[in-house]
Amino acid sequence: MLPKIVTTSLPGPKAKAIIERDKQVLSPSYTRSYPLVAERGQGAIVEDPDGNRFLDFAAGIAVVATGHCHPSVVKAIQEQAAKLIHMSGTDFYYENMVALAEKLASLVPGDVPRRVYFGNSGTEAVEAAIKLARYHTGRGQFVAFLGAFHGRTMGSLAMTASKSVQKKGFFPMMPGVHHVPYAYCYRCPYGKSPDTCAVECVKAIESELFRTSVPPEDVAAVFVEPVQGEGGYVVPPQKFFDELRRLVDRHGILLVADEVQSGMGRTGKMFASEHFGLEPDVMALAKGIASGMPLGAMVARAELMDWKPGAHASTFGGNPVAVAASLATIELLEQELVANAARLGEYLMDKLRDLPQRFPIVGDVRGLGLMIGIELVRDQATKERAPDLRDRLVQMCFERGLLLLGAGPNAIRICPPLVITRDQADFAAQTIEDCLRLLI
Numbered sequence: 001m002l003p004k005i006v007t008t009s010l011p012g013p014k015a016k017a018i019i020e021r022d023k024q025v026l027s028p029s030y031t032r033s034y035p036l037v038a039e040r041g042q043g044a045i046v047e048d049p050d051g052n053r054f055l056d057f058a059a060g061i062a063v064v065a066t067g068h069c070h071p072s073v074v075k076a077i078q079e080q081a082a083k084l085i086h087m088s089g090t091d092f093y094y095e096n097m098v099a100l101a102e103k104l105a106s107l108v109p110g111d112v113p114r115r116v117y118f119g120n121s122g123t124e125a126v127e128a129a130i131k132l133a134r135y136h137t138g139r140g141q142f143v144a145f146l147g148a149f150h151g152r153t154m155g156s157l158a159m160t161a162s163k164s165v166q167k168k169g170f171f172p173m174m175p176g177v178h179h180v181p182y183a184y185c186y187r188c189p190y191g192k193s194p195d196t197c198a199v200e201c202v203k204a205i206e207s208e209l210f211r212t213s214v215p216p217e218d219v220a221a222v223f224v225e226p227v228q229g230e231g232g233y234v235v236p237p238q239k240f241f242d243e244l245r246r247l248v249d250r251h252g253i254l255l256v257a258d259e260v261q262s263g264m265g266r267t268g269k270m271f272a273s274e275h276f277g278l279e280p281d282v283m284a285l286a287k288g289i290a291s292g293m294p295l296g297a298m299v300a301r302a303e304l305m306d307w308k309p310g311a312h313a314s315t316f317g318g319n320p321v322a323v324a325a326s327l328a329t330i331e332l333l334e335q336e337l338v339a340n341a342a343r344l345g346e347y348l349m350d351k352l353r354d355l356p357q358r359f360p361i362v363g364d365v366r367g368l369g370l371m372i373g374i375e376l377v378r379d380q381a382t383k384e385r386a387p388d389l390r391d392r393l394v395q396m397c398f399e400r401g402l403l404l405l406g407a408g409p410n411a412i413r414i415c416p417p418l419v420i421t422r423d424q425a426d427f428a429a430q431t432i433e434d435c436l437r438l439l440i
């Protein structure tokens with residue numbers, strides 16, 4: 001199915017009325033890029049209350065991995081809701097939470113026993129990782145990367161370094177977090193290229209940070225997104241992860257992979273870490289894990305989970321309905337959708353790869369599977385960022401029925417449900433191209 005805009009302008013009258021009501025009562029801290037009101041969704045298609053159909057290449061911010069309202073997920077939710085909606089897995093037992101923990105423990109790369117902590121969101125998975133790292137190591141310092149997004153609660157916000165507006169007005173942060181440059185090769189802060197660099201970004205952690213201000217024996221963990229999400233869909237080279245693993249191992253530091261956005265099949269493998277042979281000590285998961293039901297998970301090597309009863313818990317974490325949705329989601333991912341993400345990701349990338357050759361305002365196209373970023377610049381030589389062009393592109397695509405989101409100051413992110421078809425990929429690529437043509 002493809003988009004169809006039936007109202008003379010957007011938003012249509014019914015959507016407009018809802019937006020007016022929203023403006024009166026919802027938090028103004030939300031960041032709506034365009035006026036999309038969703039009423040129903042099926043697969044990669046979302047319909048608004050005026051009957052306009054949109055192709056959703058944002059997937060509720062990379063969440064609805066199996067598409068909107070996949071029948072198997074809906075059925076699992078309905079059956080579980082009729083049986084048991086809540087019990088609190090922190091105080092009682094129920095089987096499906098055990099089954100999901102077993103499943104996640106077996107999926108996370110690395111042939112070691114793992115244990116799972118459940119929360120309700122990405123930020124809670126990250127908070128749990130922060131607390132576990134402190135608890136287990138007895139150390140209080142952390143390293144994270146510039147451009148990272150790890151969440152918005154006070155611990156994860158301290159780890160975040162994506163946009164300063166996310167921190168403005170909220171200081172002081174949790175102390176002890178040190179940000180270093182990410183392997184953002186298109187904009188290498190060391191002026192190197194990925195073919196010839198010596199992974200200066202990781203080496204500087206030791207030669208600069210550890211030497212001058214942060215003793216490595218005080219560092220509990222390095223937090224890293226295997227593909228940086230909100231920061232612009234940035235894919236590091238293999239050697240970044242090789243060097244990072246060597247660094248943390250040398251100092252007994254834990255490596256925490258935040259796969260909240262890159263996980264659950266999005267990159268064409270179950271976890272982006274697998275593309276790099278990365279076996280993290282701890283993994284944070286959420287977003288795509290339950291096709292839209294609120295669920296987060298922190299999966300750690302079993303021996304790291306030496307915290308005692310009462311150390312950490314959440315009333316709703318691992319809610320039976322969310323867990324049922326997650327089990328159904330993972331079954332679909334394993335059956336076909338991870339493979340579809342790989343296949344369609346390659347198909348889409350083939351259509352987008354040469355955009356920089358055809359459009360002077362496209363600086364870089366990068367990605368893995370169905371996690372693709374397109375960076376808009378004013379000038380390919382200077383790489384001057386073009387946030388205004390990016391915003392206009394997103395707006396123009398919306399007007400043509402394609403839902404996209406920005407990432408970083410000047411990139412768009414392509415993160416559709418993993419169920420998309422070739423027709424839908426064609427429509428998205430063609431729409432982006434048509435809009436780019438109008439922008440130059």
Ligand SMILES: Cc1ncc(COP(=O)(O)O)c(C=O)c1O
Binds near residue numbers: 126149151259260286
């Ligand atoms: C990599 C990453 N970590 C953590 C989070 C926070 O997740 P949530 O919004 O569910 O708290 C996000 C959200 O975008 C994310 O992309």
